[in-house]
Structures are given as C-alpha cells and as structure tokens.
Amino acid sequence: METLERIIAEQPFFAGLEPGVLELVTGCASNVRFDAGAYIFKEGDEANEFYLIRGGKVALELFAPQRKPIIVETLGVGDILGWSWLIPPFHWKFFARAVEDTRAIALDGKCLRTKCEENHDLGYEMVKRFAHIIERRLEATRFQLMDVYGARKRA
C-alpha cells in the first residue's frame, strides 16, 4: 500500500493533493493488469471504477449495426480511462479493450464517490481534474469530427 501511495503521489493527475486527501484516494486504489485483447469494461456496464494507465495501450471502441466496429481513440501511458463513474447514471458509454498488455492503477469509483460526497474538498479536486480531461477530450473529439483529411465533395 505504501508503494502504491508513492506511485499515486507521483502521477501528474494527482499532483497537488493534500496528504489527507491523497490517503483517501489511495484507499480506493489497486494495481491491475490486462492481457492484450482483454476487455476492461463494456458499454452499458455499471461504471464503478476508473483507471490511470501506467503501461500499454487501450482502445475505446464503438459497435453499431451494419458498421464495422471502430476505434474512437487509443489511450496510453499517463492517460486517465473513464469518467462515467463520476457522472450519473454511472454507466460506460464505450467498450475499452487492451490493445497490448496493459498495466494500470484502478480506482474504485463507487468508493471514491462516497468519499467525495462526504469530503467536498476531495470531491472538488476530483471534479476539477476530470473537467480538465473532459475538456481536452472534447476538443480532440471535435477536431476528429471535422474529418480534416477526408476527401471533400466539390462545392
């Protein structure tokens, strides 16, 4: 547990948390591994955790009828995977699959949610950090949406 606390403290995502708050977070953390090809979570499942990727690559996928499944995005070292644990109705919106053998720190979302409700300082710190991630993801998604490299039809 001590090692885990040190690892979490070193992560840029958790930088700036007060020791007390950091301890609360660590209390909900554990080390996990996923083999290449394994699904980390599936669309529709309850979102009860999020992950801080420490190695490997994870693909976010969408399946739709009459279409080949598409990878919306891949995440790698240092990326946060999943924010649906924080936002009702707490369900995953995508599939997450390990493209390579992947190591991550898993954080118990249900546990953290409860702690955030009790400790608003912790809650505020979590929301601030996730807001930043969501904003960057949204910006990247809009950029992706523009399909800038696609061949345009003649005006």
Place this chain on the structure above:
Amino acid sequence: MSSRRTQNAVMGAVQLRKLIELLASRGYEVLGPTVRDGAIVYDRIESASELPVGWTDEHKPGQYRLKRREDEAVFGYVVGPQSWKKYLQPAEVRLWSAERQDGTFRILNNENQPKHPFAFLGVRACELKAIGIQDRVLLGSQYRDSIYGGRREGVFIIVAQCTQSAETCFCASMGTGPRAEEGFDLALTELLSPEGHRFVVEAGSDQGAELLAELQTTPATEADQQKASEAVEAAARQQVRSIDNNGIKELLYKNFEHPRWDHVAARCLTCANCTMVCPTCFCTNVEDVSDVTGEHAERWRRWDSCFTLAFSYIHGGSVRTSSKARYRQWMTHKLAAWIDQFGSSGCVGCGRCITWCPAGIDITEEVRAMREGGRHGNT
C-alpha cells in the same frame, strides 16, 4: 523617360490633327477616346474627328450618361468605363501554344508583343497614376510580366489635364490628381475662351519636347498658364467625394468583423463590374485548353475578379463563399493590403467603381461608414 521642362507652349485645337498624324508617321498606334455605344471608350484614333468633340459625361453611383455640351471641347468629359489597362494588360492574351509529340510536348513560344508601340492620347492624371501602379505590380517585383513589359515599353503618353470633375471623382483626396505632374510625354490643358479654342502644352520628356517642336505653337503667355492652372484647380474643388487615408490600413485590418460589411453584402451582387472598370485591378486567370484532337494545347490568360466564387477555390470549396467576404477582400486589398504589398494605395480615385456598380455602392462612403460607425456601424 527623362523630363525636360521647356517653356509651356500653346497650340490651336486644330493642331490635334497634326499631332495624331505625326505620331502615326512615327510608327505609333494612336489610341484615344471616342464615342461608341453610349459611352466614351478607348480605340484606335486615325483622325481628330473621331475624338469625342462636344461630349461630356454625367456620373452618379450606378449611373452613366453621355450628354452633349454647348461647346466643342475635345476632352470635356471625365473617364469612360475602360482604362488603358485594356492595352497594357489585355483582357485576353494567349501565353503560348504547345503541340503533342510522342508522349511529350513542344512549347511554341508566341510573339505577344504588339506590332507598333502605343501612343495614348487623352490620359487622365488618375489613369497615369494607375499605369504607374500597374508598373510596380507587374514589373517591380522579383518576377517580371514580360507581356505587360513588352506592351508598356515605348508608350507615348499624352495627358489631357482634367478641367472638370465628375460627381464620383475623388482623385484630389487620393493625391493622384486632377493634375498630372510627371510621367508623361506631353500634357494638354484645354482652354475654351473667347481668345480661341486652344491647348496649353507641357512637355514632360525629351520625346515629348521633340514632337512639340514639330507642331505649330506659340509660347504660352502668363495669362494662359494661369488659366490652365486655374482650370485644373477648379476641377479639384469640384470634387464632392473623398477618402481619408489616414490610418486606413489599421482601420481595415482591424475591422475585419465590422457590421458594415454585412451592410454592403446585402447590396453587392458580386457582379465584378468594379474590378473590370478599375484601372489598377490586375488579377488574371490562367486557362489551359486543347483542341478536339488533343494534339494542340494553348494557355490563355484572362482577366479575373476576386468577386467570383471560383477565385478562392481550393479542393473541396472556396475560401470566400459569402459576398461579404469577397467585397471585404476587394476593398481591403485595394485600400490597405496594397500598401503593404506595393508601397502605395491601389486606388487612384477615378470613381469608376462607383459609377459602374449596378447597386451604386460607393467605396468612399464605405470607408466613411467604417470610420464613423463605431462598433455598431449604424449608418
């Protein structure tokens, strides 16, 4: 063209015929104003009788009419829809032709130069300035437009100093007229007084002085020179329009989103008349064509206009699709960007764009509206 100021001379109006003959005999193709199709246009002039004697023009935004004068003034009008660029930077010119040969091709260089040098008779001060501006654009950068260069070389310029202005003229505020100070071979100021129909003639170059020496002239009296001077000054005072060029670059660059552009866009038809009549607009299109057999190809250069949708087309669409963007591009380029590009305004205040705009859009009014309208542009 060196400028040797000799004592100004006076010649009778009938000497114009001799002037034209002299130029023709020296191998010049004499081009000048003539009345055709309800307008004063530029064309070959073979005799003085083809000049627009006794005609004047009435200009208003979106309106042009020829009217008969009560006198027999030869240059008693202002400007017609055309400018001298039709000769120097022609509307249509073939750059070269090519022939297919075993999978590859041979370019045949075409002779593009006119057979005879031009003599322009009746150049206005604003037009002379416009020629100078096009000289800078087409001959004054790292590349040289050889077609323009070939046609421009050896042009004999005879200015007709303006003794009246139209309602749409604003050269005085642009510093481009109504008096032509230099850059011409001869400058004529027409006087119609009881003393007789005559011209005060100024030589602006050695060639001009030489030609003048062959005409029947008398030295200009103090009184005549005074009258000539006053006539041109009166033309300046007559002008009702103006552009204040102070800080015009900043004004236009900083007001990219000014609501006035929407105001103009609601009226502008993007018909491109303004660019066609403007004496400094130089944009061209390059077109490659081939014949039915596919063995023979040609490259043509034609006048183009930034007002067309295709002008800014790059794969997939045009950059300037709205008429607002296109009008803004033209005006900002003409009055502001031109200064950064070529060291002077691109506008000479001739007023043609105002006269020939079917919607009567007035570039001077647009500038004023932008200056005075503030953030909300309610004018």
Place this chain on the structure above:
Amino acid sequence: MTTAAQIDPMMPAAYVVRQVSKETRDTFTLTLGPEDGGSNGSFQPGQFSMLWVFGVGELPISISGDPSASGKLVYTVRSVGEATHSLISRKVGDGVGVRGPFGTGWPLEAARGRDVVIAAGGIGLAPLRPVIYEVLKHRSEYGRLVVLYGSRSPQDLLYRKELAAWARQRDTQILVTVDYGGLSWRGHVGVVTTLFKYARLQPQQSVAMVCGPEIMMRFVTRELQTHGFSRNDIYLSMERNMKCAVGFCGHCQYGPLFICKDGPVFRYEQIRPMLEKYEL
C-alpha cells in the same frame, strides 16, 4: 530549373515521368526527370512546382523528394478532382510540364543545432519529407528529430516503409496516429494532437514545422504553444488557389501576403492574426 523557365516563369519545361508508385488508394508519388536528360536545379525543402498536364491544366504541387538527389523531382499527389486525377494517371514516359521551383522553404538554417519537430496531417507529410531527408543526411548538424504524423485511417498513411526505417535512426522519434482505426490496427487512434504526450520534446531548443489541413495546423500550433514552443519557432505551410505562382494573378493572396512568393512557408508569428479570420 532549365533556362527556359528562367527566361519566362510562365513557360513549363518538358519533363518525363520516370516512375509512378502508389502510396494509398488515391495518392501516388511521381518521379519526374528533365526530358533532355540534364540535371535540374536544386530546390529548397518546402518549395513547390506548377505541374502541367497537356491540355488539362496546371497544379501547384509541393516537391516531396530528396533535395540532394539531382536529376529528378518527386511529387506526392492526392487525387481530389479532375486535374489531380489526370496527373496521377500519368504513365512512365509521359510528358509533364514543370514550372518552378517557387516559394519560400522550411527554415533549415534556423533549425541547425536544434531539435526538429515535424507535425504532419494527411498529405501534409509530403512537403515535409524533404526536411526529414535533409536532417537524416546531415545528422550531426541538427538535434533530435521528432515526427508527429496523423492520417485519416491506416489505409491513408503515406511512406509507411520509410516511417519504419526512420524510426530506427538514432535520436529520432516517429509517432503515428489515425483518426479512424480498424480493429486490426495496433497503433494509436486519435487526432494528431494526442501524440504530444508521447513525444520527447525540448521546446526551448526546437523548431517546429507543421503542414496539413488548416484546421489541423491551428489545433497543432495551439498544442505546441501549450507545450512551451515559442511562436517564433513554429512554421506553417499555407495553401490557397494558385494560377501563376509568380505573384501576378492575385489568386493566392492571404491578407497582404502572396502565398506563392511570400510563402508557402510562414513563421507562425507572422500569420497568427490571419489564421483565426474566417473567410480571409
């Protein structure tokens, strides 16, 4: 360039297609050599030529070959319309007219002794490839080389073999991503800006060169600045309609700048006020 083009920049020189290779479903690389077999003049990475297909038309295409390989000019062309389609349909031995080279090149001088960061989107890698060749050929004159390359899908990636070869060079980091990845794609998926977190960057000692669709370049320059790059160390290659390439036809104007002669490569600081203007 041959003397003909020097005399009159509007006259194409006769070149012949020596090689055609298919990069992707709609993109081909053409190698041209002068018809008379002579050695052509050199070009600066970033410059472009006007390529003419007999009787069809002329197009501005960036030179994408090795600047030190004399006797040939290489172009990577994407078929997006009639003219580009006819260009990529050329066969070996066909004649193509070439005018140029025109324009300003990438700032290799400014990059000497510094890291070179290349951010390319789609066909934008083509005008930057000469820089990569140049840096790898004169390795000791430059610092690290970082290439961030984004394309639409794995099938649209250019120069895949070369990308793999470049990745094996010392002090060289090649990062590739696609906007849309199929399940068999094992690489990154996401817009090119998502590659920044994997890049080993030293912003204070770098020169960044960016080329791709304008929107992509805007996103990338924003990301570069977020990562500490100075506006004076970022260079973009701009594109507009071009007809003459010598500043007379007026089509390529971008504000007061002529893309054909003041560009196409510009320092970001110079064009920053213009990039945000819609329909400029």
